Every structure is written in C-alpha cells, then in structure tokens.
Amino acid sequence: MGEVGLTRDAGYQIGVSRTLPLPAERVWRFMTSEEGLELWLGPSPSIELRRGGGYRTADGAEGEVRGLREGPRYHVRLTHRSPDGAETTVQVAVTPKGERSVLRFHQERMGGPRERARRREHWRRIMDSVEGTLTPAGQ
Secondary structure, eight states: OOOTTEETTTEEEEEEEEEESSOHHHHHHHHTSHHHHHHHHOSSOEEOOSTTOEEEOTTSOEEEEEEEEOSSSEEEEEEEEOTTSOEEEEEEEEEEETTEEEEEEEEEEESSHHHHHHHHHHHHHHHHHHHHHHSOTTO
C-alpha cells in the first residue's frame, strides 16, 4: 500500500470539500471577489482572473491561472509559487447540488507528507472561514 496522498503523476496532494446551503453561483461570486480571493489565495492578491493571467500576493506568492470555467460548474486551476520557491498546483471548484453547492479545494505537487498535512489544515481553516462568512449562524 502506498503513502496517503501520494500519487504517481501529481506527487503529494490534498483535497478538502464541503456542501454549503447556497447556490453555486453565489459561492463562486464570493470566491472570486476581492474578499474571497484574499481568503484563499493570500493577502492583497493582484490577479488577472483569466486563463494565462498572472497573480501576486502581498506575501510574495505568485503564479498563473492555467484553467478557468464559469457556470454552471465553476473551476479555477492555477500554479502557486510560495515565497520560498516551492511550486504547487491549486484548484478551487464549485459545483451545484440542487439548491446547495459543493466547494472543493485541491492542491497537488507538494513536497512530502509534512507539507501535505500542513496544507490539509490550511484548507480546512479556509473552508471554515468561507462557510462562516457565507452562512449565517444557525442556517
């Protein structure tokens, strides 16, 4: 049996998903808004949200949008180069599920199991923040 999260083609990877009680379009609009981008991409992101568009955050992370699809299934795939030079691939997807939607974060090409564990916790915290921002208490 292989290591958890290790794939032959994409190295170490992690995925986190959650069903939200909101339509996919609304979740996508938030995820691609200034507030949403800062939440999952990093501080003060400057991004051209189009295929081939670049981005840079205030903490020095940068990359390029490799794929973008909007409605009814939403998806963005981008390279992510951290200030220390490590490069991974990050994907954010929002898919409709009736009146609700499923939000997914996926990251691949990580350096090892420790980085995978750190990124798993990172994406779980981001997911909690997104849900807390979009979903009023008790909904």
